[in-house]
Every structure is written in structure tokens, then in C-alpha cells.
Amino acid sequence: MINKSLINKMKYYLLILFVVIQPILDIHYLYTEKVVNAIGFSPSTIIRIIIIGVLGILTILTLRDKKAWILIGIYLALIGIYTTFHILNARDFYTLVPNDLGYSVIGELFYIIRMLIPMAVIFITMTTDISKKDYEKAIKIILLLISLSIITSNIFKFSLTSYGKDIISGNIFDWFNNGYSKYNYLELASRGPFNSANQLSALLCLLLPIMFGIYTYDKKVSNLVTILLTILSMIMIGTKVALYGSIIVVALYVIMIAVAKLLKQDILVDKKIVSIVGLSIFIIGVLYAKSPSINRGMVENSYKSNAEKQEEKEEINEYTDENQNNNQNQEISKKQEMVEYIKENFIDAKIKYDFITQSYPYIYDPEFWIEIMKLPVNERTDYRFLELKMYQRVKQINNNKNDDLFGISFTRSEQLFTLERDFVYQYYTMGLIGVILLLGPYVLIAFGCSFRIALELRKKFNVKYAMTCFGTIFILAVSVYSGNIMDALTITIILAFILGKLAKDLFIENKEIENKNLYI
Numbered sequence: 001m002i003n004k005s006l007i008n009k010m011k012y013y014l015l016i017l018f019v020v021i022q023p024i025l026d027i028h029y030l031y032t033e034k035v036v037n038a039i040g041f042s043p044s045t046i047i048r049i050i051i052i053g054v055l056g057i058l059t060i061l062t063l064r065d066k067k068a069w070i071l072i073g074i075y076l077a078l079i080g081i082y083t084t085f086h087i088l089n090a091r092d093f094y095t096l097v098p099n100d101l102g103y104s105v106i107g108e109l110f111y112i113i114r115m116l117i118p119m120a121v122i123f124i125t126m127t128t129d130i131s132k133k134d135y136e137k138a139i140k141i142i143l144l145l146i147s148l149s150i151i152t153s154n155i156f157k158f159s160l161t162s163y164g165k166d167i168i169s170g171n172i173f174d175w176f177n178n179g180y181s182k183y184n185y186l187e188l189a190s191r192g193p194f195n196s197a198n199q200l201s202a203l204l205c206l207l208l209p210i211m212f213g214i215y216t217y218d219k220k221v222s223n224l225v226t227i228l229l230t231i232l233s234m235i236m237i238g239t240k241v242a243l244y245g246s247i248i249v250v251a252l253y254v255i256m257i258a259v260a261k262l263l264k265q266d267i268l269v270d271k272k273i274v275s276i277v278g279l280s281i282f283i284i285g286v287l288y289a290k291s292p293s294i295n296r297g298m299v300e301n302s303y304k305s306n307a308e309k310q311e312e313k314e315e316i317n318e319y320t321d322e323n324q325n326n327n328q329n330q331e332i333s334k335k336q337e338m339v340e341y342i343k344e345n346f347i348d349a350k351i352k353y354d355f356i357t358q359s360y361p362y363i364y365d366p367e368f369w370i371e372i373m374k375l376p377v378n379e380r381t382d383y384r385f386l387e388l389k390m391y392q393r394v395k396q397i398n399n400n401k402n403d404d405l406f407g408i409s410f411t412r413s414e415q416l417f418t419l420e421r422d423f424v425y426q427y428y429t430m431g432l433i434g435v436i437l438l439l440g441p442y443v444l445i446a447f448g449c450s451f452r453i454a455l456e457l458r459k460k461f462n463v464k465y466a467m468t469c470f471g472t473i474f475i476l477a478v479s480v481y482s483g484n485i486m487d488a489l490t491i492t493i494i495l496a497f498i499l500g501k502l503a504k505d506l507f508i509e510n511k512e513i514e515n516k517n518l519y520i
Helices: 004-020 033-039 043-062 066-091 105-126 132-155 172-176 197-217 221-237 240-262 271-288 292-313 328-345 353-359 366-373 383-398 410-416 424-438 440-455 463-482 489-507
Strands: 190-192
Touching: 004 043, 004 105, 004 132, 004 489, 033 043, 043 105, 043 489, 066 105, 066 424, 105 410, 105 424, 105 440, 105 489, 132 172, 132 190, 132 197, 132 221, 132 489, 190 197, 190 221, 197 221, 197 240, 197 271, 197 463, 197 489, 221 240, 221 271, 240 271, 240 292, 240 463, 328 366, 353 383, 366 383, 383 410, 383 424, 410 424, 424 440, 440 463, 440 489, 463 489
Parallel strands: none
Antiparallel strands: none
16 A cells, blocks of 8 residues: 655655755766766766656655646647657758758657656646745755855866866956956856856856845845855856846845835845845945956957957958859859868858858858858857857758747757757747747746736735746746756756746645745
């Protein structure tokens, strides 16, 4: 006989553990070529699949809610139908590149499974009664794991640089000691031991607002310290998302406190709330001008200005096609001429080497790269612009309207280059239907919870709810700006946990949460 109570307890703590260890599974070493080549993929992915599989089994053994199972059944059926059409559509894809742009059915299926893991976390969280205490503790532990790792490794100079695989040359103290005259700003921005600075920045933009909300009703010193360490680590990362994200979060927190007071919420705006706001502003104010992000902006603006001035002085020999003859031999000769022209001029045109030689090789589609080389220098050096142009070109060559619905495939996009704009990236790779099924639940829950609070403002509003809703919407906005977020499991699993709990509290009746100041 199944011991339902024991199984529920196992599921409860395994779910929390699964969420808390996500930063550990994002350590860079687990994604290095040495580790990945040894088993074919990162062990982090295997660990996640195993744990979510166990959680799924435990849920099946205990959940008796027919409506919940009908809902999940319909969703999985839609995923199955979509996957079938996605694979069939991608199978007949036409491209000028001989290796079919690295297309793989196994790779497609594996990607869809990866994208479904957070969906499972949302469902499991909504069917698990996570306590307020354990939820808040999980958020705090994640933030401390990340922030302390970044700060410690920065101070003792063993952190990875935010961009690349090298170790930083200087720490936060070097920012104020002529560090930027000795080192490139890239050598002073640190991401600790983690895999991606951009993804780390987005995750902290999600969790910092929630921590501010937690502190509002539980003014422990440990909560205050967690917030300040998080802000410090965000500035150390050196990305625009992290730096400006911390500023936006602090500003919005002040606004939310003001709204709560206008609604006559029972919030004591005492010296502790004034202190957290004041100390946050102080840290940002002192470090802002010396941060790697600001100095990076100065360097990049100077580079673009110099590049534009240099272009005015230097002229690339423009390719012209005066021969309009359609003879096959002359067509071949014409293509060879274009290939030679690109080979001799693309470096002077300042086009990224990896893009033109590996992602979408010019030898197979010289016409496309000729057109790119005719563009202004600011467009040729805009990596995101070129990424989008390559996707548009590949889709244009295939000329299949079904690509709008089912995408050109994830594995082909990996060959091209990961487009640094989420939702747009998934639209090209998985199609409109893929975006709705695989990313739609995040948007639906985040905005649904926000509208629920707005519609019942006096009853449902409190700073914790509001800051959590903001955090979830903020990360969706950041993903469009920064990219590489909505298919990063470290982020989406934590986001799914937060959304699942938020939706449970706002939409599922529970007498224990009737008090508007109770959260989670």
C-alpha cells in the first residue's frame, strides 16, 4: 500500500532541493569541452532529467485531481502533435549549406524535452503545498550561493571573466586604483564560477525584487545582508542588464511601498525600510561610475565612433556585377568571383569571422554576404543585426510558409548562431506554435497574476505579490533584450517554481492564505 504522506513529503523536499541546487548545476566546469565530450552533453542536464523524472513519478503516485490530469493530458497531446509537424516540416528543409545546417531529429527532440522540464516544475509546484518559510528560505539560499561566490572570487581574483574563459586580472579594489588603465574592462568584470554572465544577470533581476518583497514583511538582518550582497554582485558582473536591473528594482521597490501606503496597507515604513533603500542607493552610487559596465560602454562607443571615422577614410572595393548573361558557365564564374572578393575584403569590412566562415559560410551563399558588405559599418559590426539577417536569409531560401508555424528547427539555429533575442529566436527556430506552447505558459501566468492583483487591488495587493509579479515580467522583458534566457534551465526552472507558487496562491483556493499579508 502506498504511503501517500511519505511520498508527498519526499516530493516536497526533493522539489525544493532541485530548485536550490540550480546555481550549482550552472558551474562553468560542468559545461567545458572536456566534461561535455566525455559523455556527449553536460552532466547537469542528466541530473535535471533524472530529478524531474523522479518528481513526476512521485506526483503520479499521489495526485488524484482529475481536472489537473486532464489539463496536463491536453497540453502533452498538443506538444505531441506539434512535435510531429515540427519534425516533418524540418525534414524537408532546403538550404544552400551541404550539411543541412547541422539538422538532427534527436537534437530537436532533446531540445523539446529540455523546454518541457520547467513546464513540469510549474505543474508539480502548483500541486505541492510549499510553506511560506521554506519558499523564502529557498530564494535566500539561491541568492547567497550566487552572490557570495561572485564576491569572494572577485576579491581573491579567481573568478572567471564575465565574457570568455579567462580569470580576472583585477578585483573591485582595482576599479578605484587605475585598473582600467592597466586592464581591459573585460578583465575586471567577474561572473564567479558560473557558466554565463548574461543568464546570471537575468536570474538576479528575477530574484532581487522577490527578496525586497520578503524583507518588507520580515526585516531580518540576514535578509538585508542578502539584498546588499546581491546588488554588489550584480555590479561586479559588469553587464548592462545586471547594473541597470539593480537600479530599476530599487526604484520600483520605493514605488511599491508608496502604492501600499496609498492603499492603506498595513506596512510599517520604519528605519529598516529606509535603511535598505538608502544602503542600496549608496552601494550603487559609489560603484556606478567605476563599474565595468559603464567603462565598457565608454570603450564601445569610442570604438564605434572611430570605426565610422575610419570608414570615411577607407573605401572597400565595391563589388559590381556588370555581366547580365545567364549562361551556366558564366554563372559559376560569377559566383567564384564573388567568393574571391569576399575572401579578400570581409576582414576590412569588419564582419565577424565566425559568422561569415562558420555560422553561414560565404562560399555557399556569396550573394547574401555581398549585400551585407554593402551595408553601413554600424550595421556590419552589430552582431545581433547580423544574426537576425542570417536567420531571415535561411528562411527566405527555404521559402516555406509552414516555417512561420513550425520553425526552421533548433539544431539549425545552433549552427547559425543563437539569436540574442528570446521569443524572436524561438519564433524562428520553433515557429509561432512552438512559442505559444513552450513559452506561452510563462507569459500567461506572469501577466495573469499581475492582472489578478490589479483587478482586486485592495484585497490582493501587497508588496511581496507586486515585487514577485514585477520580477517575473522583468525577466521576460530582459530575455527579449538579452537573449539566451528562456531556454537556460538554471533560470527557467527557478522561474517556473516561482510562477507555480504565485499562481497557486492567487488562483487556487486555500484558506490558510486568506490573510493578504501572508505570501507563499
